[in-house]
Amino acid sequence: MKRSSSDNPHDSLTPRQREILDFIRANLDERGAPPTRLEICQAFGFASPNAAEAHLRALSKKGAITMEAGSARGIRLAEHPGGLPLIGSVAAGSPLLALENQRGKIQIPPNLFSARADYLLQVRGNSMTGAGILDGDLLAVHRTVDARSGQIVVARLGDEVTVKRLKRRGGRIELLAENPDYPPIVVSGPLVIEGLVVGLIRDGRTL
Amino acid sequence: MKRSSSDNPHDSLTPRQREILDFIRANLDERGAPPTRLEICQAFGFASPNAAEAHLRALSKKGAITMEAGSARGIRLAEHPGGLPLIGSVAAGSPLLALENQRGKIQIPPNLFSARADYLLQVRGNSMTGAGILDGDLLAVHRTVDARSGQIVVARLGDEVTVKRLKRRGGRIELLAENPDYPPIVVSGPLVIEGLVVGLIRDGRTL
DNA sequence: CGGATAGCTGTATGAAAATACAGCCATCCA
DNA sequence: TGGATGGCTGTATTTTCATACAGCTATCCG
Numbered sequence: 001m002k003r004s005s006s007d008n009p010h011d012s013l014t015p016r017q018r019e020i021l022d023f024i025r026a027n028l029d030e031r032g033a034p035p036t037r038l039e040i041c042q043a044f045g046f047a048s049p050n051a052a053e054a055h056l057r058a059l060s061k062k063g064a065i066t067m068e069a070g071s072a073r074g075i076r077l078a079e080h081p082g083g084l085p086l087i088g089s090v091a092a093g094s095p096l097l098a099l100e101n102q103r104g105k106i107q108i109p110p111n112l113f114s115a116r117a118d119y120l121l122q123v124r125g126n127s128m129t130g131a132g133i134l135d136g137d138l139l140a141v142h143r144t145v146d147a148r149s150g151q152i153v154v155a156r157l158g159d160e161v162t163v164k165r166l167k168r169r170g171g172r173i174e175l176l177a178e179n180p181d182y183p184p185i186v187v188s189g190p191l192v193i194e195g196l197v198v199g200l201i202r203d204g205r206t207l
Numbered sequence: 208m209k210r211s212s213s214d215n216p217h218d219s220l221t222p223r224q225r226e227i228l229d230f231i232r233a234n235l236d237e238r239g240a241p242p243t244r245l246e247i248c249q250a251f252g253f254a255s256p257n258a259a260e261a262h263l264r265a266l267s268k269k270g271a272i273t274m275e276a277g278s279a280r281g282i283r284l285a286e287h288p289g290g291l292p293l294i295g296s297v298a299a300g301s302p303l304l305a306l307e308n309q310r311g312k313i314q315i316p317p318n319l320f321s322a323r324a325d326y327l328l329q330v331r332g333n334s335m336t337g338a339g340i341l342d343g344d345l346l347a348v349h350r351t352v353d354a355r356s357g358q359i360v361v362a363r364l365g366d367e368v369t370v371k372r373l374k375r376r377g378g379r380i381e382l383l384a385e386n387p388d389y390p391p392i393v394v395s396g397p398l399v400i401e402g403l404v405v406g407l408i409r410d411g412r413t414l
Numbered sequence: 415c416g417g418a419t420a421g422c423t424g425t426a427t428g429a430a431a432a433t434a435c436a437g438c439c440a441t442c443c444a
Numbered sequence: 445t446g447g448a449t450g451g452c453t454g455t456a457t458t459t460t461c462a463t464a465c466a467g468c469t470a471t472c473c474g
Binding site: 243244245256257260274276277278279280281 | 433
């Protein structure tokens with residue numbers, strides 16, 4: 001019963017292993033504690049606790065979970081435990097998600113918004129106040145290069161990272177601020193769409 | 208060693224019991240599983256596992272936790288298990304948090320913002336666009352009657368629930384919109400402060 | 415073909431954990 | 445004055461769990 005052969009030890013789980021991992025996750029969500037070997041057996045119809053044990057060992061070896069030896073319900077998810085990385089000021093020329101740009105993690109479920117959020121970006125400046133985006137707000141960004149006209153995007157122009165509304169006018173691409181003090185940017189140089197703004201979080205301090 | 212006497216079975220914990228509950232919460236957050244009796248003993252310096260057992264029984268009787276009998280690490284928090292209630296349109300005259308007003312739960316850690324959020328309220332209308340609060344936004348509200356001048360509050364005037372900036376001018380209380388189309392409200396009748404706006408969440412759909 | 419890996423059954427065993435029983439001391443309340 | 449409650453010590457006893465050992469059947473790779 002084998003099919004995909006992962007010579008690399010630290011990645012792709014088999015479908016069965018993914019099922020087990022999902023079960024562990026579900027247990028954690030719904031009951032607030034990881035399952036025992038026996039509970040896994042019952043859920044999957046195994047006759048032997050060793051079946052569960054072997055699966056856990058495999059998941060552990062592949063890095064999907066860790067196990068506290070000798071502890072009841074000692075299964076721990078290795079996953080990013082719920083938080084999204086917060087990107088602050090971006091160092092010139094560096095990729096947004098580079099570790100040097102990360103200011104920490106924020107406890108937000110990635111599926112909170114209508115599209116999956118990959119990271120949070122803190123807004124600097126007032127160029128988007130007209131869209132209700134204020135200085136200091138956190139923007140939830142979905143990583144994609146596939147942006148349509150009219151959407152608010154995180155874009156990179158050379159070394160500069162900026163948040164603007166994207167407009168395609170005929171063959172031209174424009175980045176529009178939502179503030180009369182800021183003129184539209186007509187794109188000439190290389191433009192990289194870093195992602196789509198899919199949500200916004202503001203702390204009351206700034207209100 | 209007793210002081211507060213709760214004849215009511217389902218509320219106020221003693222300081223010690225609160226410490227125990229906090230420890231359980233911390234364990235759950237940091238390790239992903241509830242503690243065992245022994246772990247509680249070690250954390251608090253108890254010599255007997257029964258000390259922990261007794262505390263758990265007390266917490267269980269007061270409704271702060273539930274326990275799965277015969278299960279290792281069977282402590283479960285009785286708390287709103289993640290997620291703040293979302294309040295939509297408010298029925299006239301009913302308390303904000305009445306079940307009839309609740310539209311569901313949103314997976315947000317209550318401590319995401321600088322003050323604890325108790326529920327989320329969906330904004331209707333454009334009276335606060337100047338403060339970056341748009342129609343459809345979710346406001347994180349901290350329940351308190353203690354609001355200072357200049358803060359944005361959730362207030363009730365008679366049957367009407369509204370979000371405005373609170374101003375105390377001399378002896379007068381005013382509720383200010385942040386939109387020139389909406390005139391200030393000078394409070395004359397009974398005013399109830401339902402809470403303080405401590406955060407804002409906006410879905411990308413509306414951007 | 416001979417491993418290596420995946421996915422199991424079946425049986426043990428010892429450590430981990432829940433939980434009962436028997437007390438002790440203090441504080442509050444009726 | 446005598447419960448009732450809170451906060452513990454100390455000792456057992458029984459489950460629950462983790463985990464090792466021994467096998468079995470597949471499938472894929474070199």
